[in-house]
Amino acid sequence: MSGASATARLALMNADVPHRAVNLADKLSQFDEHWAPRTVAEFNGHDVMVVKVKGEFVWHHHDDTDDLFLVLKGRITIRLRDGDVELGPGELFVVPVGVEHQPYAAEEAELLLIEPSGTSNTGDDTTAAARRAI
Amino acid sequence: MSGASATARLALMNADVPHRAVNLADKLSQFDEHWAPRTVAEFNGHDVMVVKVKGEFVWHHHDDTDDLFLVLKGRITIRLRDGDVELGPGELFVVPVGVEHQPYAAEEAELLLIEPSGTSNTGDDTTAAARRAI
Numbered sequence: 001m002s003g004a005s006a007t008a009r010l011a012l013m014n015a016d017v018p019h020r021a022v023n024l025a026d027k028l029s030q031f032d033e034h035w036a037p038r039t040v041a042e043f044n045g046h047d048v049m050v051v052k053v054k055g056e057f058v059w060h061h062h063d064d065t066d067d068l069f070l071v072l073k074g075r076i077t078i079r080l081r082d083g084d085v086e087l088g089p090g091e092l093f094v095v096p097v098g099v100e101h102q103p104y105a106a107e108e109a110e111l112l113l114i115e116p117s118g119t120s121n122t123g124d125d126t127t128a129a130a131r132r133a134i
Numbered sequence: 135m136s137g138a139s140a141t142a143r144l145a146l147m148n149a150d151v152p153h154r155a156v157n158l159a160d161k162l163s164q165f166d167e168h169w170a171p172r173t174v175a176e177f178n179g180h181d182v183m184v185v186k187v188k189g190e191f192v193w194h195h196h197d198d199t200d201d202l203f204l205v206l207k208g209r210i211t212i213r214l215r216d217g218d219v220e221l222g223p224g225e226l227f228v229v230p231v232g233v234e235h236q237p238y239a240a241e242e243a244e245l246l247l248i249e250p251s252g253t254s255n256t257g258d259d260t261t262a263a264a265r266r267a268i
Contacts, residue, residue, distance in 0.1 A: 019214055019216070019217050019219050019227075020219060020227075021219055021220060021222075021225040021226070021227050022225060022226045022227065023224065024225070025224050040226075041202075041226060041227075041228050042228065043200045043202045043228045043248065044180070044200050044250070046178070048226065065178055066176075066177045066178050068175075068177045068182070070246075072224070080153055082153070084153075085153050085155055086155060087155045090158045090159050091155040091156060092156045092158065092174075092175060092182065093154075093155050093156065093175075094175050094182070112204075114248070116178070
């Protein structure tokens with residue numbers, strides 16, 4: 001291996017990664033709980049997650065990360081201290097690091113979320129949902 | 135400011151960020167070129183991009199980043215040296231760092247991509263598409 005490039009070594013390390021598409025609807029069909037994200041892929045140290053939401057989440061912020069929301073089904077409101085952002089299917093919003101927000105959904109909605117692996121969904125490890133991969 | 139927490143400073147820095155949803159279909163309606171991603175949001179040092187694709191892209195890899203593909207419309211194949219990954223709407227795949235791949239679409243397809251800001255789409259700065267935000 002002494003002559004191998006960093007790239008070749010990385011490719012070798014990844015050679016046994018299963019090559020298959022992640023079908024988001026299929027993943028979402030595997031659970032019913034609200035506000036309990038499931039990790040479906042990993043990307044540059046982040047978890048790519050799907051989640052079902054309904055009702056009001058807690059006001060929270062993240063000290064160290066932006067928070068990406070993409071609506072797959074239904075509608076949500078991301079309440080911010082200085083206004084609301086309304087999102088429907090195919091719409092996304094990034095809550096900047098440090099900004100307080102409260103997600104709200106009048107009816108059940110399905111979202112894709114991306115956060116660094118290990119981020120607590122409430123911004124507080126004592127109240128966060130456990131990390132679950134499916 | 136000397137007593138302000140890092141979080142409060144970050145929130146202040148972000149206070150003038152416009153709070154609006156990004157509608158992916160609307161962004162995609164603003165251009166026709168293939169293989170020319172448009173940045174529609176920023177997230178933890180990454181560009182969130184939409185792109186229209188048709189035909190065969192070049193074989194390439196990224197030395198420093200995974201490569202996230204989410205199909206919004208149509209179908210694509212991500213060819214890998216040891217097999218193909220077929221993706222339809224609502225399906226995603228993360229090409230691991232260092233792994234050679236060639237995206238291919240028989241018919242036009244629309245994708246969401248996430249890569250660190252400044253990543254060349256061909257893996258080679260001399261042939262990469264320019265960064266364009268819309």
